[in-house]
Amino acid sequence: MPEMSVLLPLVGLLMVIGGFAGVLAGLLGVGGGIVLVPAFFYAFGALGYDSPQLMQICLGTSLATIIVTSLRSLNSHNKKGAVEWGILRGWGVGIVIGAVIGVAVATQLRSSVLQVLFGGIGMCIGLYMTFGRSEWRLGDGMPKGLFRAIGSSLTGFLSVLMGVGGGSFGVPTMTLFGVPIHRAVATASGYGVIIAIPAVIGFLFTDIAVAPPLTVGAVNFAAFGVVVAMTLITAPWGAALAHRMDPKPLKRVFGIFLILVALNMLRKVMLG
16 A cells, blocks of 8 residues: 555545536536646646656546546436437447547557647647637538548547547537537537547556556556546536536636646646
8 A cells, every 4th residue: 555645645636636627527518537637647747656658647547537427427418318319329439449549549659749739639629618609610410421430530539649538529529510519518428438438448458667556557546536526526516606607708718727738738848
């Protein structure tokens, strides 16, 4: 067992991280992974577990939490009849293929490369959240054929490289093709399950040289347990707040916050 002087600060940090991620997930409809990955990175690094494979641990652990939170969210949305199961069936195979390829690529990359990818893609998501318009459209129905095959595979692939569920890519894609926002958010919770399960299986068999206590492969079970417990408690608080507040300005504020987080991740890479 690790020393209490190491374990207690780690647990305290993870409780704060999980609570914050849960509130944001409930309030803004964004997956906790977009917060968890950089938070894990800074927390584990501050505790002395910085290594060329640190980002793999952050991605694997984030995706493990997404299995639980996405299943809970999917069940809740399904009870309200908001899930577009036709989209999930049509896009599911491509998403799984993309996720498997994403794990194969992520496990071979250095942490610094994954930091650059997270920073770059995070910037794009942050800009969309800050400046995107609800009336923007690319079509009146979800793509099919070759475009669906490419789009679904990219969704799975990029989500694994970011350590996020389906919301960050799935919700903008669906709304741009005419799916109502509440149904897009509901269906994206299913994306999270489809992405995270094969990805976590792959990360569990990843060989990591330097890892925090209670880590199997690239999944830290201490972080997983604490964060899941906190997000299940605080996500309903965020959802309750969402009904009392206008989420549009909050999404713009979070978009700016995400841009700053992404820029800081890129800054750390450049400074070595």
